[in-house]
Amino acid sequence: MRAAALPRVPKGSGRRPRAILLCFTLLTFCLITTTRTQFHPDCCTQAALRNRRCCPVSTDGSVCGNLTGRGSCQRHQLRDPKITDTRCNWPYQVYNEICSCKGNYNGADCGDCKPYYHGPTCSEYIPCVRKALHELTAAEKKQFINTLYLAKTTPSTRCVVQTGGELGHVDTYTFQPTSEYDCLVAFHANSAMYISIGGQRIDKDLLHYGPAFCTGHRYLLIQFEHMLQKLSGNKSFCLPYWDWTKDGDTCGVFTDDLMGRVGPNGTILAPSCFADWKIACGNSNDYSFCQQDDDASQRAPLRRDPAATNQWPTAAEVKDTLKWPVYDRHPFNEMSPECFRSTLEGFMDAATGRDHGAYMHRKVHKAIGGAMNQVTLASNDPIFYCHHAQLDRIYAMWQRIHCKTPADYPENNYPCQGPNDVVYPSMPPVVQKIFMNLPEYFGYSYSDQNHWPASKCRNSSRVPECGRAVYH
Numbered sequence: 001m002r003a004a005a006l007p008r009v010p011k012g013s014g015r016r017p018r019a020i021l022l023c024f025t026l027l028t029f030c031l032i033t034t035t036r037t038q039f040h041p042d043c044c045t046q047a048a049l050r051n052r053r054c055c056p057v058s059t060d061g062s063v064c065g066n067l068t069g070r071g072s073c074q075r076h077q078l079r080d081p082k083i084t085d086t087r088c089n090w091p092y093q094v095y096n097e098i099c100s101c102k103g104n105y106n107g108a109d110c111g112d113c114k115p116y117y118h119g120p121t122c123s124e125y126i127p128c129v130r131k132a133l134h135e136l137t138a139a140e141k142k143q144f145i146n147t148l149y150l151a152k153t154t155p156s157t158r159c160v161v162q163t164g165g166e167l168g169h170v171d172t173y174t175f176q177p178t179s180e181y182d183c184l185v186a187f188h189a190n191s192a193m194y195i196s197i198g199g200q201r202i203d204k205d206l207l208h209y210g211p212a213f214c215t216g217h218r219y220l221l222i223q224f225e226h227m228l229q230k231l232s233g234n235k236s237f238c239l240p241y242w243d244w245t246k247d248g249d250t251c252g253v254f255t256d257d258l259m260g261r262v263g264p265n266g267t268i269l270a271p272s273c274f275a276d277w278k279i280a281c282g283n284s285n286d287y288s289f290c291q292q293d294d295d296a297s298q299r300a301p302l303r304r305d306p307a308a309t310n311q312w313p314t315a316a317e318v319k320d321t322l323k324w325p326v327y328d329r330h331p332f333n334e335m336s337p338e339c340f341r342s343t344l345e346g347f348m349d350a351a352t353g354r355d356h357g358a359y360m361h362r363k364v365h366k367a368i369g370g371a372m373n374q375v376t377l378a379s380n381d382p383i384f385y386c387h388h389a390q391l392d393r394i395y396a397m398w399q400r401i402h403c404k405t406p407a408d409y410p411e412n413n414y415p416c417q418g419p420n421d422v423v424y425p426s427m428p429p430v431v432q433k434i435f436m437n438l439p440e441y442f443g444y445s446y447s448d449q450n451h452w453p454a455s456k457c458r459n460s461s462r463v464p465e466c467g468r469a470v471y472h
Helices: 022-033 046-051 138-153 180-191 212-232 315-322 340-345 360-368 383-402 432-436
Strands: 071-075 097-101 128-130 155-166 169-179 195-197 200-202 444-446
Touching: 138 169, 138 180, 138 212, 155 180, 169 180, 180 212, 212 340, 212 383, 212 432, 315 340, 315 360, 315 383, 340 360, 340 383, 360 383
Parallel strands: 128 444
Antiparallel strands: 071 097, 155 169, 195 200
């Protein structure tokens, strides 16, 4: 099988921008939150950007779905005018007016439901249970892989990626269509770009090296899961996790019916559908936004390291990671000692909480190699999402053991990763500390959690009622 080539769009001659892609951000969320086959491009027009207004007409024909009580257009103030990187001030750096959705309605135009809610009035709550890859039945494996391939090969009419233009001059911007899967690849790639404060580059990004590592990736997984549920038509579909402490032998996961076997040159071997998987954002780096060839067939193939060792994190390392009661601490970066976040992210040895190196999360990325070993390319490989589901599972274990709530997300000096900083590029905006809630708060759980280590909570009321997520 060959991936369908996406329609060509002429490239512009403008300079590659160094700050947020306004239309990419909005349309990304039209992709992952809109149930209709068309999106409203109102927020991406020159007039909308000039007027700083993002209040599209919703599915009921009214602005923000106001006619049917879905939402209303609300005015917001810029939070911190000193921060010019619009990813940090999203969406307030771009728009003064955005849709504020009511109840379980969601999306840029309030035309969708929050994740795990379904139906015309978003009243049908269907939680899902994330199973380990090795627990999937043959039918579940097939549905998972087929839905991934569908996401990769389906051109999206609701998401575009900016390919050119000069920052601040919207008349120079050019855009390119992309697939539904690659839209989320671009989201992760652009979130991994260095932050710009006052025109100065800071060697930090929005998803890594700091407190937002667990919360930001939890948000990404929920949106990815939401997208796959829609494409599969299965409302209870749940993203599987890869427990590398049990499935570290690559023979159990990198097979033709799952993630694909790796050939001697690092490409994926047929008959796996990933043999035709092409890289998006292939010529991007830490300083530029997602760039890609117009023709998907001309992009580089997905690669992994054919000489990868089976040196995966062990159950003992997971146990050591779980013992640290503090979520994050000063200096709130890769050098933060004796805390959960920096050990899970893999900067500190789990046993000592110190000894800077490559452990846990980072160890797996390095072992697989190829795209997985490059931050801006990592989410091209579907194993990325199963790996991060495992990390989210460990995060959920830690939350239960130590009774953590949003109040435990620390105030910190890390730009754009504070407890009340918006998770880029959520629309309507959602703040980081919300994702310090347990998975059940949103609508998912893990298949083995009845066997997790005992909680130290004395008050069981700290476990929230299932399916009652409040996003703002």
